[in-house]
Amino acid sequence: MEADRREFLKQTGLLLVLTGAAAQAWDFVLAGEPEKAPTYKLLDHWWAMAMDIRKCIGCGNCVRACKTENGVLLEPDCFRTWVERYHVHPDDPGHPEVDSPNGGYGGFPEKYKAGDGSKNFFVPKMCNHCAHSPCVQVCPVGATFESPDGVVLVDKTYCLGCRYCVQACPYGCRYIDPRTETVDKCSLCYHRITKGLTTACCEVCPMGARKLGDLKDPKDPIHDFLKDHMIHVLKPEMATGAKAYYNGLDGSVR
Amino acid sequence: MREWLRDREHMVRMGILFAGALAVFLVARAVMVPKDFGTYGHFRTGALADNMAHPLVFAGRQACGDCHDDIVASRKGSKHEQIGCEACHGALEAHASADDPSALKPKLPDVKTICLVCHRENVAKPAGFPQVDPKDHGDGGPCTSCHNPHHPEIS
Missing domain, CATH: 1.20.5 (Single alpha-helices involved in coiled-coils or other helix-helix interfaces)
Structure with missing residues (x-):
């Protein structure tokens, strides 16, 4: 009887103290793994990506890591992130020569010569996780959406594979996965960032040229990045609310 | 009517x-x-959990440092200090989360090629980034005969 009462008080106390998410976490605390508890709060984050073109060396680590982490097909038209090489000649800066051999998966074999007066640089590209995404607006079934924490995601069980969003994305960030005939795109490694890890591409970038940032976290270094550099987004005239912020973005980049 | x-x-x-x-x-x-x-919003809330459920493949440098703190210490102050372990060693969540990580030892990177992934000369790389043409630099041996990859500076 005494033990029962103790048990009852313990359970009642737990119920009062640990409600909601905390109660879920308690199972993990009891299992000795408190760090694995689902502590992610959907409305406390607003994810963005900071990219520094002055740092990108075109090694292709991000492209390879993204495919590995997300099981993206190795086919040369399936990319969640890719790297482009720009060759801008001063006589015609409006018409740069752009190439991206296999998305930069195997790096960039030397193609240009130093000293011809041209400007050469790499541009890492990925989903801009727009706050007002054209791709979301055209989806007829609600299969693609802006999550409350600012990530544009795909509901693969809802996607019809109609390809409207592929055409609507001004950045060319979507493709149809031939295995499922549904759309695929960068998920900002949603399975990683919700566990406190950074994205696979950021994890392996040797130059720190791309950094995941949480705009709702006042201590996140992305605020310094945005404040201390001259920042630009791709195609601002389309008012997509793009959240891939570039430092050193040349006017020739499309 | x-x-x-x-x-x-x-x-x-x-x-x-x-x-x-x-x-x-x-x-x-x-x-x-x-x-x-x-x-x-106009979507199925369960899709968030579907996206979260994807398995990890890269463990993240934090997980590496949990065991290999000696390597983390040896990289202090080096030009390579900020580089994630898996940038060179590959995706290692399977190793990091194994019951017996030593049974799933990762393969060491090929030192004849791994360094050149970043350091091979290319005009599109930012000025000031150390780049070499392997024909002119070194004596054809692996980079590790002169450089320690965890602390590449030659004093």
């Missing part, structure tokens, strides 16, 4: 037809639209 009644007959029939269609629509909608659709 009779005219009017005949017209009303039409209206009632149409009304029943519309009411039936509306009922079918409401039932179909209740059956087909998931309960969690529309909580945060």
Whole structure:
């Protein structure tokens, strides 16, 4: 009887103290793994990506890591992130020569010569996780959406594979996965960032040229990045609310 | 009067037809639209959990440092200090989360090629980034004969 009462008080106390998410976490605390508890709060984050073109060396680590982490097909038209090489000649800066051999998966074999007066640089590209995404607006079934924490995601069980969003994305960030005939795109490694890890591409970038940032976290270094550099987004005239912020973005980049 | 009644007959029939269609629509909608659709917007809230459920492949440098703190210490102050372990060593969540990590030892990177992934000369690389043409630099041996990859500076 005494033990029962103790048990009852313990359970009642737990119920009062640990409600909601905390109660879920308690199972993990009891299992000795408190760090694995689902502590992610959907409305406390607003994810963005900071990219520094002055740092990108075109090694292709991000492209390879993204495919590995997300099981993206190795086919040369399936990319969640890719790297482009720009060759801008001063006589015609409006018409740069752009190439991206296999998305930069195997790096960039030397193609240009130093000293011809041209400007050469790499541009890492990925989903801009727009706050007002054209791709979301055209989806007829609600299969693609802006999550409350600012990530544009795909509901693969809802996607019809109609390809409207592929055409609507001004950045060319979507493709149809031939295995499922549904759309695929960068998920900002949603399975990683919700566990406190950074994205696979950021994890392996040797130059720190791309950094995941949480705009709702006042201590996140992305605020310094945005404040201390001259920042630009791709195609601002389309008012997509793009959240891939570039430092050193040349006017020739499309 | 009779005219009017005949017209009303039409209206009632149409009304029943519309009411039936509306009922079918409401039932179909209740059956087909998931309960969690529309909580945060025009999408199924469960799709968030679906995206979260994807398995990890890269462990993240934090996990590496949990065991290999000696390597983390040896990289202090080096030009390579900020580089994630898996940038060179590859995806290692399977190793990091194994019950016996030593049974799943990762393969060492090929030192003849791994360094050149970043350091091979290319005009598009930012000025100031150390780049070499392997034909002119070193004596053809692996980079590790002169450089320690965890602390590449030669003093």
